[in-house]
Amino acid sequence: MREDEKGYLKEWSNIHSDVEIDYTDQIFNDETVELAKGYNGVVLLQTQPYSRTSLQKLQDFGITKISVRNVGLDGFDFKDLRDLGFSLTNVPVYSPNAIAEHTTSLMLRLLRRVPEFDKKFDNADFRWFPTIGEEINGKTVGIIGTGHIGSVVARIMMAMGAKVVAYDIKPNPFLENLGIYVNSVDEVLKQADILTLHTPLAKKDVHMIDTAAIAKMKDGVIFINAARGGLVDTDALIAGLDSGKIGGAGLDVLESENDVFQKKFTSIDDVKDPQFKALINRDNVIITPHTAFYTTTAVHNMIFDSLTDNLNMLEGKTPKYPVDITV
Numbered sequence: 001m002r003e004d005e006k007g008y009l010k011e012w013s014n015i016h017s018d019v020e021i022d023y024t025d026q027i028f029n030d031e032t033v034e035l036a037k038g039y040n041g042v043v044l045l046q047t048q049p050y051s052r053t054s055l056q057k058l059q060d061f062g063i064t065k066i067s068v069r070n071v072g073l074d075g076f077d078f079k080d081l082r083d084l085g086f087s088l089t090n091v092p093v094y095s096p097n098a099i100a101e102h103t104t105s106l107m108l109r110l111l112r113r114v115p116e117f118d119k120k121f122d123n124a125d126f127r128w129f130p131t132i133g134e135e136i137n138g139k140t141v142g143i144i145g146t147g148h149i150g151s152v153v154a155r156i157m158m159a160m161g162a163k164v165v166a167y168d169i170k171p172n173p174f175l176e177n178l179g180i181y182v183n184s185v186d187e188v189l190k191q192a193d194i195l196t197l198h199t200p201l202a203k204k205d206v207h208m209i210d211t212a213a214i215a216k217m218k219d220g221v222i223f224i225n226a227a228r229g230g231l232v233d234t235d236a237l238i239a240g241l242d243s244g245k246i247g248g249a250g251l252d253v254l255e256s257e258n259d260v261f262q263k264k265f266t267s268i269d270d271v272k273d274p275q276f277k278a279l280i281n282r283d284n285v286i287i288t289p290h291t292a293f294y295t296t297t298a299v300h301n302m303i304f305d306s307l308t309d310n311l312n313m314l315e316g317k318t319p320k321y322p323v324d325i326t327v
């Protein structure tokens with residue numbers, strides 16, 4: 001539980017004064033799981049994986065109802081949850097706009113060369129030339145995954161005058177009527193001037209963007225990932241940036257983010273992760289530390305929906321956002 005979540009927790013508590021809640025700022029792991037002893041349910045949020053050992057300990061304490069405050073479920077092995085008899089809820093729609101708007105801002109900052117203008121500004125250089133930008137209007141924006149987040153991105157892009165081409169195994173009927181879907185991921189890769197990922201990290205999609213996928217993209221493509229780092233083979237992405245095949249990258253997630261994000265280093269030089277080091281100090285790369293979700297609206301909904309669903313499960317009611325762990 002972070003400091004900024006505590007106000008919303010108090011609000012929820014005031015409405016549910018019969019529920020006893022305790023919290024910790026530590027992440028959930030094989031040791032800290034001990035803190036859950038004596039409680040009926042747990043509400044969690046982290047990007048680190050949930051180990052079988054820690055889940056086994058929860059079950060030993062008689063806890064079988066888990067609610068995560070976020071949408072992504074890649075930290076769980078569903079087999080562990082099934083074997084140990086857990087029920088799980090998540091918060092799939094805490095604010096698709098938060099992520100979609102952040103995605104848009106990454107695109108705009110790259111297209112309008114904001115990192116370069118910032119650098120010039122710091123050097124008291126207020127001239128335009130040669131830092132000329134590009135517009136979203138008229139570009140082809142490729143979207144892989146049009147669930148809650150991807151479909152908001154599609155609407156924003158269309159409102160800004162882009163042509164949208166998208167792929168999803170389950171097309172959204174409203175967007176289908178607008179004729180945005182193509183038949184394959186490859187077709188999206190081929191057509192997009194700007195490419196953005198909005199798909200969960202299923203096992204089959206690990207490194208969906210690899211050397212072969214990058215080769216299919218347009219030269220100079222702007223690539224955005226605010227979904228999951230594991231969708232991208234980061235070394236292939238770095239090679240694509242080095243060769244100029246990829247014209248710019250906006251990355252809110254990284255494969256090795258757990259070693260870097262949500263930590264405070266004394267200096268950027270203290271960050272040792274080689275992929276992170278290879279990506280920074282480029283004018284055409286913007287990294288944000290998994291903050292696309294991070295708005296007051298989102299955090300409010302993450303707290304309220306997760307706690308309400310944990311209570312629903314504990315009271316034997318149907319939760320609003322049950323996760324199907326049979327898949």
Ligand code: COI
Nearest residue numbers: 046047070071072073293
């Ligand atoms: C998610 O909701 O899955 C996110 O990526 C947000 C983060 C707080 C884990």
